[in-house]
Amino acid sequence: MRVLVTGANGQLGRDLTPLLEAAGHTIYGATRKSEENPMEITDFASVAAQFEQFQPDAVIHAAAHTNVDDCERNPDNAHRVNALGTWNIATLAGEANIPLIYVSTDFVFDGAKTTPYTEYDAVNPLNHYGASKLAGEKHVAQLCRKHFIARTSWLFGAHGMNFPRRMLELAQTRKELTVIADQIGSPTHTLDLAGVLVSLLASQHYGTYHVSNSGECSWYQFAQKTLELAGVQGVNVRPIRAADWQSPTRRPPYSVLRNFALELQGYPTLPHWETALAGFLARIS
Numbered sequence: 001m002r003v004l005v006t007g008a009n010g011q012l013g014r015d016l017t018p019l020l021e022a023a024g025h026t027i028y029g030a031t032r033k034s035e036e037n038p039m040e041i042t043d044f045a046s047v048a049a050q051f052e053q054f055q056p057d058a059v060i061h062a063a064a065h066t067n068v069d070d071c072e073r074n075p076d077n078a079h080r081v082n083a084l085g086t087w088n089i090a091t092l093a094g095e096a097n098i099p100l101i102y103v104s105t106d107f108v109f110d111g112a113k114t115t116p117y118t119e120y121d122a123v124n125p126l127n128h129y130g131a132s133k134l135a136g137e138k139h140v141a142q143l144c145r146k147h148f149i150a151r152t153s154w155l156f157g158a159h160g161m162n163f164p165r166r167m168l169e170l171a172q173t174r175k176e177l178t179v180i181a182d183q184i185g186s187p188t189h190t191l192d193l194a195g196v197l198v199s200l201l202a203s204q205h206y207g208t209y210h211v212s213n214s215g216e217c218s219w220y221q222f223a224q225k226t227l228e229l230a231g232v233q234g235v236n237v238r239p240i241r242a243a244d245w246q247s248p249t250r251r252p253p254y255s256v257l258r259n260f261a262l263e264l265q266g267y268p269t270l271p272h273w274e275t276a277l278a279g280f281l282a283r284i285s
């Protein structure tokens with residue numbers, strides 16, 4: 001298939017492209033930074049021109065405004081990129097009647113539950129990033145019949161900045177790291193997520209999926225395990241409460257995703273996040 005990937009330069013996009021190629025697909029990696037064919041997703045004409053030129057058989061939409069605090073400070077811009085940008089892509093994919101995979105987030109949930117969220121749980125975003133990504137989900141579901149919505153969480157990959165990479169960076173210059181201990185989620189390796197997206201693309205099981213590594217932890221435990229597996233010594237990780245962390249953004253205290261739709265469809269369970277983290281550390285070492 002000819003697969004158009006948005007956000008191809010992002011941490012997910014960079015892992016997705018080689019896996020899609022290995023599965024025999026021809027990839028068009030769209031990015032704003034291309035000199036020849038820049039694609040600005042908020043500009044319908046720009047997106048339409050790329051569809052016209054590449055004539056995709058499928059689209060994986062991974063581009064998003066992912067800076068959660070910036071989304072909170074500039075909610076209109078968050079919606080311009082994550083809602084309008086997705087609206088543009090869903091319109092064109094719907095008109096062409098081709099499959100569209102939209103990558104969404106655990107932040108569509110409010111975190112009031114204490115057991116893992118399934119695809120059948122009610123959404124209620126606490127912040128503008130989550131609200132704008134949810135708006136994107138609605139556009140996709142309304143405009144594109146052959147859609148997959150893949151909600152994921154706490155991404156880390158070999159390309160780009162992310163939480164474990166940041167912890168390793170800080171550990172080089174600090175003796176103590178203070179990390180939030182009262183937000184719980186499922187860290188997810190972009191490589192594992194990408195593998196599932198490639199499998200979904202080969203299916204016709206359209207719908208909403210949760211795609212995360214298994215297990216759960218707090219940011220504090222995630223930081224501890226990162227330093228332990230990387231062999232970093234002499235750095236103390238101190239737990240703090242989210243209320244003591246400077247941020248304009250309310251985040252769900254619990255946003256663990258149960259991959260229930262994948263289970264129902266007979267897909268294998270993804271590796272535990274600690275196994276995925278060890279694989280990530282091996283990749284970047």
Ligand SMILES: NC(=O)c1ccc[n+]([C@@H]2O[C@H](COP(=O)([O-])OP(=O)(O)OC[C@H]3O[C@@H](n4cnc5c(N)ncnc54)[C@H](OP(=O)(O)O)[C@@H]3O)[C@@H](O)[C@H]2O)c1
Pocket residue numbers: 006007008009010011012013031032033039040041042061062063064065066081085103104105106133152153154155156160
């Ligand atoms: N990171 C997480 O922890 C996390 C958690 C849950 C869900 N997700 C979702 O997973 C997906 C992938 O995340 P990621 O971590 O790979 O993100 P990322 O590294 O921040 O990459 C996102 C990409 O989106 C592109 N982009 C942003 N605004 C754009 C615009 N207006 N027009 C065109 N492209 C634009 C950027 O591309 P250029 O600047 O190169 O053009 C960037 O490379 C996103 O949909 C995100 O919402 C992420």
